[in-house]
Amino acid sequence: MFPWRWLALLALIPLSLSANAGVKLKLTQKGLEFGKVLVVGSLQEKLKSIKVPDISGKQRVAPIGKVQYSLSAMHIVKLGLPNSAMALEPGTGITLSISNAFLSLHGNWRVKYFKFIKDSGSFDLGIKDLAITTRISIRSDETGRPAVAAVSCTSTLGGVSIKFHGGASWLYNLFNDFIEKSLRNSLQKQICPLVAESVSNMNLYLKSLNVVAPVDKYAEIAYPMVSSPEISKSSIGFSLKGEFYNIGHHLEPPFAPAPFFLPNQEQAMLYIGISSFTANSAAFVYNRAGALSLNITDDMIPASSPIRLTTRTFGAFIPQIAKLFPGLKMELQVQTAKDPLVILEANNVTLGVISSLTAYAVQTNSSLSPLFVLNMEASVSARVYVTGKRVAGAITLNEMDMSLAKSYVGDFEVRSLHNIFQMVLKMAVIPRVNDMLQKGYPLPSLGKLSLVNTQLQVLKGAVVFTPPSTTTPERENAGEAAGDTAMASRASTSSRASTPKKRRVDVAEALQELRRQDEQEWRRIHEEVKEREDRREAERARQAAEREENEQRRYRQMCERQERFQQETAAREERWREEMRARDDRRDQEAAARDERFLAILEMLAKK
Secondary structure, eight states, rough: OOOOOOGGGGGOOOOOSSOSEEEEEEEEEEHHHHHHHHHHHHHHHTTTTTTOOEEEEEETTTTTEEEEEEEEEEEEEEEEEEEEEEETTTTTTEEEEEEEEEEEEEEEEEEEETTTTTEEEEEEEEEEEEEEEEEEEEEEOOTTSSEEEEEEEEEEOEEEEEESSSTHHHHHHHHHHHHHHHHHHHHHHHHHHHHHHHHHHHHHHHHOOOEEESSSEEEEOOBBBSSOOEEEESSSEEEEEEEEETBBBBOSSSSSSOOOOOOOOTTTEEEEEHHHHHHHHHHHHHHTTTTOOOEGGGGGTTTTTTTOHHHHHTTOOOHHHHSSSOOEEEEEEEEOOOOOOOOETTTEEEEEEEEEEEEEEOOOTTTTEEEEEEEEEEEEEEEEEEETTEEEEEEEEEEEEEEEESSSSSSOGGGHHHHHHHEEEEEHHHHHHHHHHHOOOOOOTTTTTTSSEEEEEETTEEEEEEEEEEEOOOOOTSSSOOOOOOOOOOOEEOOSOOTTOOOOOOOOHHHHEEEEEEEHHHHHHHHHHHHHHHHHHHHHHHHHHHHHHHHHHHHHHHHHHHHHHHHHHHHHHHHHHHHHHHHHHHHHHHHHHHHHHHHHHHHHHHHH
C-alpha cells in the first residue's frame, strides 16, 4: 500500500449535515508539506513501474533503403522528482505539481537490412524537465468513508536524448528522431494513468478506516463530519461530530454542540479543538451506563488513614449512630442525580457534579441499615494531557456542599461531616475516577502521522491541541511511510492551563503533591476527631459529676422534706392531743354541771 495515509486527515468519516461540531481539526500548508514527502515518495515508486512496450517497424533510411528495427526489454533505471509543491484550491481540493523531474531508460535494439544483414546492441534514453500537475478531489463514498480521486492531470516531457551502443548503432542514429518520438509518446501516455492509479490506491486504505473508535466496555466515540471541509489558501478545516455513545446503542444527548472557533496557528502542521460538547456527551453516556455510581467501603480507604468508615468514627460527629449501631462498619452509596457538567473557560477546566450519598451501617449478617441521605454538589478542576494518540486527564476537588435529605437517626448538624466526607472523596472516589481518565480517549485517527511536543490551550468552550512538529517520515522496503513513532512527550494543562511559554506541568509531581496535601489533611482531621473525642469524654465526665451532684442534692432535699414531714406530723399529733384534752375537759365540765343540776333537782323534789 502506498503512503497516502496523510489524506485520512482530510475526510475521516461520512458527511452528515448538522449545525455545529464537537471536534474541529485544521491542516495547514505546513502540514501539507509534510504530506507531500509521503505523496511524492509514493508517486516515485509508482512511476518506476512504468512498462514501455516493445517497439518494432520498418523505416526507409537513405542510402540503405528499408530497415527493419525493434526496441525491446526497455525499463526505467533511474527516476528523480527533485522539485514538488502542494497547494490548496479554495473550495475544491489539492493541487500537486512536480517539475524538473528526470528519468533514464535502458533497452535493447535489433536491426535487419538488405534482407540478410542483422545486428543488435543496447541503448540508453534520458528525459529531463519532466513536469506533472494533478488536482485531487475529496468526497464521501457510498459507505460514508472518504474517497479521493485525480480529477485532472497533465504531464509534459522536456528534452529527450538517446544513445545507442554496439554493432551498427550508427544506423539507429540516422533515424533516432523517429524513435525518440515513439518512446516519448509511449511514456507520456502512461504517466497520468499511473498518477490516477496511485491516488486511487489511497482509497484502499481509506476504506479500512474504523469510523467509530472503541473507548472501553461502556462507550465508543464517533468522528463523523458534520459539514463539508472548509478549504482556504492556507488550511483545510474539518468539523467532526466528536460524540460519545453507549456501545451498541446510539442515543443522542439532550443537548447540542455550541459553535466554537479555532485560533489561527499557521506555524503548526495541524491542530485539533475538542469542545465541551464532546466531554459532556461522555458524561451523559457514562452516567446512563451506571459507571458513575460507586459503593464506598472501609477497605477502599488507605490503611494509613485515621478516618475509617465505621460507626465509631461517625459517632464522634453524630452520637446517635454510635448509640444505635455500636461497633459496626459503614458503607456509602454515591449516585449521580444529574449528568456531570464540564465547563471550559479560558485557562480553566471545571466539572460540576450533583449527586446523592446514602450512608448505611453494615450489620453482622451483612444486611444494610440506612442511617442518612445527603444531597451533594461538588466542583472539581481537571488537568488535561496527551498520552500516545489519546487524550487523558486527572481531577482534583475544589469545593463541596452538602445538605441533609433524610435522616434515620434523628437530626444532626451536616456541617460537622464536611471534612470527613471531603477526605472520603479524595481517598476513595477521585482516585478511581482518575484511574479511568488516565486510560485516555482516542483522538481522531491521523494514520501514521506521529506528533511530538503537543501543547494544550484551554479556550472558552474548547481545548486546543497543537503539535508544533512531527517526526520525519521514513521509507519502508515497499516504499511506504513508516512514521509511526510514539509521541515523545505528554503535554498537560491544569485548571490554569499552561501557555507555550510556560513550563509543562509534571503530572507525577502534581499527584505526589496532592498526596502530600491529602496526608496533611488526614492528620488534621485525625487531630480534629481526637479532639472531638477528648471533648466528648470530658463532657461525659462533667455530666457524670453533675449527675452525682444532682443525686446528692436530691437526696438532701428528700431528707429535708422527710424531716419537715416528721416535724409537721409531730406538731399535728401534739395539736390533736391538745384538742383531745381540751375536748375531754369540756366534756368533764359539762358532765359536772349536769350532775350539779340533777342533784339540785333531786333536792328540790325532796323538800316538797
